Amino acid sequence: MTHAVELPVENTDARPSALRALPQRCKLCGVEQDAAPVAICEHCLGPLEPLYSPDRRLPSRATIESRATSLWRYREWLPFDWSGVADDALPDVLSPDTGFTPLVHAPRLAERLGVARAWIKNDAVSHPTLSFKDRVVSTAINAARSFGLDTVGCASTGNLANAVAAHAARAAMQAWIFIPEDLEEGKVIGTLVYGPNLVRVRGHYDDVNRLCAQLADRFGWGIVNVNLRGYYGEGSKTMAFEIAEQLGWRLPDAVLAPMAGGSLLTKLRRGFSEFAEAGLVEGELPRMYGAQAEGCAPIVRLFESGGAALVPETPHTIARSIAIGNPADGAFAVKAMRDSRGSAQKVSDEALVEGIRVLAQTTGIFTETAGGVTVAAALALAANGHFRRGDEIVLCITGNGLKTTDAVRDALPAAPLVNAKVREVAALVAERDGGGPGLGARR
Numbered sequence: 090m091t092h093a094v095e096l097p098v099e100n101t102d103a104r105p106s107a108l109r110a111l112p113q114r115c116k117l118c119g120v121e122q123d124a125a126p127v128a129i130c131e132h133c134l135g136p137l138e139p140l141y142s143p144d145r146r147l148p149s150r151a152t153i154e155s156r157a158t159s160l161w162r163y164r165e166w167l168p169f170d171w172s173g174v175a176d177d178a179l180p181d182v183l184s185p186d187t188g189f190t191p192l193v194h195a196p197r198l199a200e201r202l203g204v205a206r207a208w209i210k211n212d213a214v215s216h217p218t219l220s221f222k223d224r225v226v227s228t229a230i231n232a233a234r235s236f237g238l239d240t241v242g243c244a245s246t247g248n249l250a251n252a253v254a255a256h257a258a259r260a261a262m263q264a265w266i267f268i269p270e271d272l273e274e275g276k277v278i279g280t281l282v283y284g285p286n287l288v289r290v291r292g293h294y295d296d297v298n299r300l301c302a303q304l305a306d307r308f309g310w311g312i313v314n315v316n317l318r319g320y321y322g323e324g325s326k327t328m329a330f331e332i333a334e335q336l337g338w339r340l341p342d343a344v345l346a347p348m349a350g351g352s353l354l355t356k357l358r359r360g361f362s363e364f365a366e367a368g369l370v371e372g373e374l375p376r377m378y379g380a381q382a383e384g385c386a387p388i389v390r391l392f393e394s395g396g397a398a399l400v401p402e403t404p405h406t407i408a409r410s411i412a413i414g415n416p417a418d419g420a421f422a423v424k425a426m427r428d429s430r431g432s433a434q435k436v437s438d439e440a441l442v443e444g445i446r447v448l449a450q451t452t453g454i455f456t457e458t459a460g461g462v463t464v465a466a467a468l469a470l471a472a473n474g475h476f477r478r479g480d481e482i483v484l485c486i487t488g489n490g491l492k493t494t495d496a497v498r499d500a501l502p503a504a505p506l507v508n509a510k511v512r513e514v515a516a517l518v519a520e521r522d523g524g525g526p527g528l529g530a531r532r
């Protein structure tokens with residue numbers, strides 16, 4: 090028997106762009122540049138950033154609240170021209186469903202940290218690839234389409250590979266993805282399944298990144314964190330916008346985040362200050378705390394040195410997703426931490442594994458190594474007196490633990506194996522309770 094089913098036609102071929110990317114301006118010398126897949130100033134080699142019109146109309150809290158729960162509800166702060174688009178309409182954007190992850194109250198963790206209240210901003214459940222990289226790819230892929238590019242790519246430490254592959258698949262775009270040779274299997278499988286061109290490169294992330302800068306020019310690809318980097322970075326701000334809205338349009342006292350290239354931490358601060366400038370929130374901007382693993386902590390070491398020149402490192406840590414030895418936004422991240430009166434913290438691999446367990450066992454959230462770094466850094470900062478009793482703090486948990494199970498496997502007890510006999514379980518219960526058969530054993 091056959092059914093004639095009328096399916097709604099989804100137009101996924103190269104559509105005329107509904108969005109127009111904004112022009113950019115050099116963060117160092119201020120020179121302006123037309124919208125283009127270019128990330129470096131041709132005059133001074135400084136980084137380019139999208140240039141927003143100061144007279145664009147900004148939405149009220151109520152307008153934002155009336156919109157769909159995705160990062161596009163903050164579209165006036167995302168790098169496209171929205172003039173002529175109705176307040177409550179979302180035009181034809183790619184990746185319309187990313188963002189608005191849960192802000193999870195964490196009283197048991199607050200107690201451990203000796204602060205009044207703590208929350209987890211839980212991008213471990215980001216749609217669709219379970220890390221905050223979905224945010225940056227959402228903005229970058231729309232920039233790629235606005236430039237008429239049909240191929241996107243990235244140099245990745247793992248999560249970005251997952252995100253580019255998934256978002257490109259949905260958009261029917263080609264993807265060329267480059268990763269260091271030693272990535273975790275979870276990250277490799279979680280990329281390959283989407284059918285991209287995945288290439289493993291001998292060397293560290295910084296070698297991969299250098300290669301990608303050359304490839305972008307050679308093949309005319311939109312490498313999201315290379316020649317689309319100005320548009321990519323803007324996606325990170327939405328994590329700050331969501332935190333402020335989900336706290337009831339308030340700012341926390343302190344925010345912690347892991348640092349790889351240093352973009353997320355820099356853009357979180359930018360996001361909080363843009364909301365303050367727009368009058369959507371009041372009061373002091375949060376103190377920003379950045380975390381890295383000791384085996385790759387060039388940004389933390391720059392912060393600690395008090396100097397201005399970052400010294401690149403060769404990574405040696407299991408926190409591969411944040412193992413960038415020569416971080417592009419390192420100096421900006423240091424500035425964000427200094428200007429906000431925050432700090433930087435590095436932690437050992439052992440401490441990060443313990444951090445993963447502490448988070449899981451106090452909040453029910455299973456994070457990857459980068460999240461373990463963040464939690465371990467929070468514990469170290471608390472021990473060193475960086476937090477006050479009355480502080481309200483937010484930990485940005487940026488990735489999912491199911492992608493890096495190897496990191497914790499050896500730190501967890503083996504599960505006992507029993508025959509299907511009550512007696513055998515009763516013995517385990519007795520052992521667990523440290524006495525004879527438990528009182529509640531018989532009913």
Ligand SMILES: *Cc1c(COP(=O)(O)O)cnc(C)c1O
Nearest residue numbers: 248349350351352353459487488
């Ligand atoms: C990429 C990444 C970060 C930090 O990225 P930045 O390059 O500093 O913006 C943090 N956590 C996870 C899990 C990541 O994949």
Ligand SMILES: [Zn+2]
Nearest residue numbers: 115118130133
């Ligand atoms: Zn310049």
